Amino acid sequence: MFDRSSTFGEALDSPAARSVLEVFLPGIAASPMASQFRGARLGQVVNLVPGLAESVDKDRFFAALAELEEGGAGRAPYAPAIDPHPEYEPESVPRGSAGVTLPQPTPQWGVVEVRFAGPSHGNPFVDVELTASFTNGGRTLRVGGFYDGDGEYVLRLLAEEVGTWRFETSSTARSLDGITGEVVVTEPDPGAHGPVRADGFHFVHADGTRYRPVGTTAYAWTHQPEELQERTLRALEGSGFTKMRMCIFPKSYLYNENEPEDFPFPGSIEEGFDLERFDTGHFRRVEQRIAQLGALGIEADLILFHAYDRWGFADLGRAVDERALRYVVRRLAAYANVWWALANEYDLLWAKTEEDWERIAEIIGEEDPHGHLTSIHNCRPFYDQTRPWITHASVQRVDVYRTAENTDHWREQWNKPIVIDECGYEGDIDQGWGNLTGEELVRRCWEGAIRGGYVAHGETYLNDAHELWWSKGGELVGSSPARMAFLDGIIAESPTGTLEPLPSDWDVPFGGVAGEYVVLYFGFNRPRFRNVVLPDGTFEVDVIDTWGMTVEPVPGVHSGVVRVELPGRQYMAVRLRLVQP
Template sequence: MVPSNPTRRTVISTALAPIAARLTAQPGPTRVERWGLFELTLSGPSNGNPFIDVPFSAEFRQQHRSVPVDGFYDGDGVYKVRFSPDAVGEWTYLTRSGRPELDGKQGTLLCAAPSASNHGPVSVRNSWEFGHADGAPYLPFGTTCYAWTHQPDALQQQTIDTLRQAPFNKLRMCIFPKWYEYNRDEPRLFPFPRTAAGVNDYSRFVPEFFRNLETRITQLQSLAIEADLILFHPYDHWGYALMPPDADERYLRYVVARLAAFRNVWWSVANEWDLVKGKQPADWDRYFRILEESDPYSRLRSIHHSVVMYDHSKPWVTHLSVQGDEFSKTAEWRTVFRKPVVFDECKYEGNIPKRWGDISARELTRRFWLGTASGAYVGHGETYLDPNDILWWSKGGLLHGESPRRIAFLRAVMDAAPRGLAPVAGAYYPCIAKPGEYYLYYLDYHQPALADFSLPADARFAADIIDPWEMTTVAAPGTYSAKFQLKLPGKPMLAVRFRRLA
């Protein structure tokens, strides 16, 4: 029963309840679904600085497997360790700590089959694709709300309500607050204790800050939205971009201990890493290595750039996070890096006085289709002027643009397509295909009344003419094979789809 006037901590605990199996004094093993979240809570010392002074971890075992997991201090003498089991059956655990009240605690949890909406975490499949752990496909259609979790509670909830009706299944978001145009507000909560004079205590954390973040990650998970968490960024007003190396590492390990067990978490090491002054390329390599060694689930890892791309060939990078609209380079990058290419930022639909935030809905729709037909994944953002400076790209709230409906239409087209699509080398128009079965061309600015195509001669194909802006699909009469000309409406920005007939 929730109290009539619940505290913020009670509200957060209630939000986590559907996915967290809390250990209390109860008989028998705790049950948790596969890829769900098991949480062990223990009481321990609160004197001194428990964030540094009290090591705490647990080892989870199933048959011959052993998974070590770091715990964390949650304030007020409370210690937690979270675990996301990836295999059905019985697991045992044993805690380890230098403090006797936290050391040697044993228990059992029973991992049950996942619920219908739980497809497991997303990982890279077949070099260039993504997929869920249960085999379900995953095609990212993302958006960006950098600082939405640093806004008033009502605005955060409005963002969730908007996402519930939107087509997006990935959200780029910063852990640290952001200081930039249209976003010059002091947040209510900070990740570290901070004096009135602006001095941060990097040796401690503010658990309430992270509990709010966990609530929002949980809400995103309920909407089947991946939380692409940005760990560092250059738009700083509080000193977080210039923390000393030991504080950087402590922050990363604390974040991983708290958040890695949420199955919808991805790690974006930085937004515009090359603009973070005072850090060298070796620092970013070190951050990736810390994530690799501390994250027991190997969640997806990327790094976003402004001008200078990070070396995506390094083994700890799971996929490319690109800023720009050079979709013609997708095939080259796929070949060189053999990793998925995600254009997380290809400029935003909006009307602010910035070139990166003033493209039309038609242009953003075009970029989604062009990027998709080039073999990449494309992300959305929106920056319409607002009298209260509530722009979706930073603070969330409401969507005002016309592109989301068109993105939903494209997502439906791609959800119906077979898996394993790849760009066709040398195609006259950008095309992704599963050769012999499925072809999707995007004609971009071209407006032919007749277009030449070539398909396998030993099969018959149906043709569809797709208007991405009007969101219509019209079947062309007849069937097609070998070389032929297809009659088209003679207007730009159309797509043509060929599907093999049985």
């Protein structure tokens, strides 16, 4: 039979399946795009092709395909769930007898790690369940533990509050059950502000410090050789970026054909993967990179699932998905700079339904006691961004030209922060999403900022090594990062450290803080002057060259209407700063 995992090409080559395509997707089978999509899964095609996602009755379509006798045996059955072993240790093992290593006092917002020397027979990854209750004053957090190999079990807690936290374990392994202890959390280190939370349409650290996402993407940078990862970190230092999108599972796509040295599961594409165990060395290296990003002041926006896969990780089945998800969240939730992105382009993951995504979100809520930011990213149709577990909208462009221009509309529609994580990339590859000029990317960043949101960076400049930043990291060679940092500085100077969309002229958007700090952005227009009607009060006026990164004051202070002389160049802005009400 045919199903969501079947390829478009397989269906085209089957007369029976092709007839179903022609009924439900009229014209597509014979269209010029057919060859382009031969390798795509049917579950992707119905969302990838414009118009299909809205016009196709998906359930009827896949039911019709499933009834066909052609198509072979289909996929092998998914692996079942595995319950912890009820008699993993005999009653002769004393309860709570495992050795315990307590951490030194941990600064607030650091990672509290309690380690246990326990049993290693069988398969502790699935045979043993370990949790603990951590209590400080009137607050109790449930923390899930994980197996770290070689008989080592770990509980990790993000040190959210100063004081003494008392814990007690619960485990299906007798030696790990009922262990009690204390860990101490001290005052935070300088520069530590805690995890980021949504704050209306913007973001703030747990200690109240304003946070603004200046984002970039390097999907597979932690799946590259060590030397390339180190180059990526050096490039990020001083770049101005405060967020990095990155994948948990490796990515297979254009300019990313190399095989990683290790994977979340032990094994290889040739020998297969052991889906009942995890490669602890791989995860330790990922943790190291997350910590290094944190030291640079960069949030790690972790993409949990994606469709760009040749190893089978995009279609593991619910049981393995949930097991991997719990392991990842338990290992990483204690890092203050972690965000969860359920998917990159959720609608291209052919094997998952809305029910699956809701279950994934539920598991994250169960396993993350610290409530990290959580999003789900689209290719074409948006997920329901009003869902309560979604803390902010993570948006891919919806039009070749216009996406950032929708920011204020999306704010009103979803009542959440808007982060346009993909609006197109600065670069020169053959793909339309990856050959924007630096000027156009920066224009989109300003356009979204003036409308109260945040537009992210991506870089896809071709080179002989196929080390494109957007995929592998490496070097930043584009012209937009410095100018995005300049924009962030302009936003930071507002009284709130943010911009809100303000009543605007028909041809020029205004953003800022009403009556106090107003920015007019001209984008690709290039006036020689502008008569600006000022709010009540007296204002200083600046002319900002957003590309040249200069701020030129207009002499004097002003009220009423002021004529602002402009250079007749694109990408100019005017800023009004209140001096006296």
